[in-house]
Amino acid sequence: MYITKLAFEKIKEFEGCRLQAYQDAAGVWTIGYGHTYGVREGDKISQQYAEDMLKEDIEHVERQLMALHDSEVLNMAPQQLDAVVSFVFNLGIKRWQYSTLRRCIMLGKPKEVIRKEWMRWVYAGGKQLPGLVKRRQWEFNRFFE
Numbered sequence: 448m449y450i451t452k453l454a455f456e457k458i459k460e461f462e463g464c465r466l467q468a469y470q471d472a473a474g475v476w477t478i479g480y481g482h483t484y485g486v487r488e489g490d491k492i493s494q495q496y497a498e499d500m501l502k503e504d505i506e507h508v509e510r511q512l513m514a515l516h517d518s519e520v521l522n523m524a525p526q527q528l529d530a531v532v533s534f535v536f537n538l539g540i541k542r543w544q545y546s547t548l549r550r551c552i553m554l555g556k557p558k559e560v561i562r563k564e565w566m567r568w569v570y571a572g573g574k575q576l577p578g579l580v581k582r583r584q585w586e587f588n589r590f591f592e
Contacts, residue, residue: 448502449509454529454589458536459501461582467491472571480504481536508532511540519553530590537582538568562587 448455462481468490471477476486479497482504492500509532512520520531535543543549548564565587569579 450529450532508535526592527590530586
């Protein structure tokens with residue numbers, strides 16, 4: 448993994464851990480720390496397996512980001528990569544790839560423009576969620592540390 452231990456722990460905190468499958472705010476079957484691939488109703492896992500899946504999921508996100516070949520991502524400081532990996536882990540690579548947020552970062556837009564774009568991503572199922580507001584604020588602040 449490329450992200451820092453701090454980011455790994457923050458992603459765990461933001462995602463929370465559930466050892467039995469549940470539907471998230473968007474109705475997606477989820478288990479462990481935000482793992483969604485292949486999850487079905489009734490699935491159960493151990494705490495250790497949840498940790499292992501999280502590491503694999505984060506490494507998958509990192510590979511997806513590197514595959515975009517954005518020089519900005521490849522040359523990011525550790526805290527910036529932490530923020531972007533947390534964002535992509537939560538929302539998916541497609542949303543990142545086609546986002547105005549990504550374009551603003553790549554074009555070196557001013558901090559306030561990037562903040563505005565970052566904070567647009569606080570909705571799930573059409574509702575603003577306090578947990579997403581907290582996560583986006585942490586990501587934005589981490590990016591500019």
